[in-house]
Amino acid sequence: MRMPAPDGRTIARRGELVTALRKIVPGEGVKADDAELAAYECDALTAYRQKPLIVVLPETVEQVSQVLAYCHREGVKVVPRGAGTSLSGGALPLADGIVLGMAKFNRVLEVDYGNRVAVVQPGVTNLAVTQAVAGRGFYYAPDPSSQIACTVGGNIAENSGGVHCLKYGMTSNNLLGVEMVLMDGTILRLGGKHLDAPGLDLMGVVCGSEGLLGVVTEATVRILRAPETQRALLIGFPSVEQAGATVAAVIAAGVIPAAMEMMDRAAIHAAEAFVHAGYPLDVEALLIAELDGPEAEVAHLIAVVEAIATKHGCASVRASADEAERLRFWAGRKAAFPAVGRISPDYFCMDGTIPRNRLPEVLNRMQAMSAEFGLRVANVFHAGDGNLHPLILYDADKPGELERAEAFGAAILELCVEVGGVLTGEHGVGIEKRDLMEVQFGPEDLAQQQRLKCAFDESGLLNPGKVFPTLCRCAEYGRVHVKGGQFRFPELERF
């Protein structure tokens, strides 16, 4: 993975930078010794590692502003970081850059039940938001599987989802406001406890911007009253086609389940061996459909979905009788990643989205690729919204396997785009899918996105080397203003 060439002059100035940064963030907030830096050398995309030049852990928005303004003046790159659970390398450090860790922003500032919002600092974990409001029967809807560890700031940067985003939306649909700091130190508020932006929806692009547009220092999120009842159906199918047809028919019947998850044969077997959830092992696909709402609604919809599954020839169907059984149904799905981790030394978790009606075709072609690349693949799948998570199993200690796994992953994502889908449904582009962006977007599409980056960060110092396969050329875009419609894109240098 190539990153922007490190600037030797910045690296040589490390001591000076540390001194200056300690004036802004005193005490333990600036880390510079090797052992401490090692803790930050990667996020959850562990195949790529790089020790940062310095780690800064600010505690106030003023400190964030001053650190960024200082780095802006001195031309020092900055990589924001939450909990480091990104699966796309969004928080991968740079040899000549500081990591701006937001871990100390860990307070829930306010819960306003009357207006159904919570105001939190970005280092608060996703689950902690729900825990702060659960006592009154509320919760925060986006629920990434990493929710005990990942932070609200990271969720905003990645526009994270979870199994329940089919019905309740991604982070961006549950975010009402942010306070953020631009690379030049400007502190800005977008949104708040109210709905809609006064002018352009700038928060709409900040969410999902993977730390490239600004550093979020506070978030206002919507909290919801928890549903009265949740029940799940566990449905086995003799073929992936039948499972896919069932999902489509459920939606065509006007039912949007709270969650609709699918696993393929490999994932079912790995999960069952690990947690003994009671999954049927003689099926090709397993569907978990969760219905929530008042008792009457759930009972009604369980019957509707069950009838549809039966009509489509399911091999087995079981509705959870009680909360313990519902959790058991989920146990295997929730443990799918570690379960695969047990049967393979390493794995990559891919994250493309496809139109759901192409699912059988995509899974079949993925099997063919698996044979071609000589690597196993297991699939867990947010079936309701077409978001695939193929897990590619490999062994980094075997020469060439990492490269083969990367190539396999790229081929899967290209397939997703080919059938009308996208490279990433919830994990972000980061460095992992950076060089594939041109598969999905044309040069002018990418140029327009990069121009947006220039509006927020003309210096290009905030999280460079992520998302885009080339650096932003803000100065060149600037010159275009004079030339009007003449600008075309010359060959740009790749990383």
Added chain:
Amino acid sequence: MAEVQTAWTAQEAAEVIRAAAAAGEALELVGQGTKRGFGRPVAADTVLDLSGLAGIVRYEPEELVLTLKPGTPMAEVDALLAEGGQMLAFEPPDLGPLFGQPTGQGTIGGAILCGRGGPRRLSAGAPRDHCLGVKAVNGLGDAYAGGGRVVKNVTGFDLPKLIAGSFGTLGAVTELTVKVLPAPETSVTLRLEGLSVEAAVTAMAEAMGTPAQVSAAAFLPAELSAGASQTLLRLEGFGPSVAARAAHLRATLAGQPFAADLGPEETRAVWKTVADAAPFANAGAVLWRLSVPPSHGPLGARLAARLGGRYLLDWAGGGIWLELPPAPDAHAGVVRSALHAAVGHDGHATLVRAPEGARAAVDPFDGAGSPLETLTARVKAQFDPGGVLNPGRMYAGA
């Protein structure tokens, strides 16, 4: 009278824009023009009529996506979705009548680009939450695409969100992909009669805090509802569920002055009135829309009383329609200072309708003069460096 150029294809739109950029001229982009009175007046030499870029490109009900050209009439979109048992969940209001246009006009492009959601905005989101993909031509005449055609996508910056609500200032939109959702099987509206505005806002907050999934909540004061004020709570979904949730709400709000429920037909009618701010249509008066935390809804009543106007509350109190008598500054000073004194940075006021003079004199959107406007201007410059596309529609400097 400005010259009108019509684009029937994306290609033609790009050519007109490129020529305007080269000549240093500005364009006013219009669909059917129903909301032309919204925002600042655009000083343009030429009108670029995009209403010919119309038609359904692809409707895939089971994928929950609809791709179409922006000039497609809303009436056609609604009819198509109704056939598939689906809807645009953000409940687009028909704002045309507020500007003296007939009802039922307007295009999907206009609905998305003005960024307004109706009563269900409260529970299901705004156009920005349902805008999945966009193709547009920037101010240099270059076509760009953002987003995609699937419901879950985080690849690259979320340009569709930015384009929704941008009033044509960031591109001439040539294609849209929107998320569609199943239309509810049935609906009912519970009514509380005769509450004060304060009591209504409290009751709506209580209702929203139950698991009853209230999809919309509004308050019509007595002067708008022939005698007694109406507090309206809408429930939608499957029959057995709606019945159970209605019972739950009645139990939770026991002791409140419940009046007879409204069935599905009456429910449709009353919420259309709220969505379109129908009581304030076809009038020369000034019209504001305030967005506040719902608990601040009574601010609408105070401002109406103080300035001699009328109001209604949508979004459980968070969306205030405020109609005021004409004034040179459309009462912007009073409205905005009262708003920000009450809510600080948690809210904003939008001038939706005003006589021409006031429209040019007052910033219709909050944020003018703040770091927000500076950033907005920088964003605008990156999409439209020459200021070709609807210059000044949102802010004087952008």
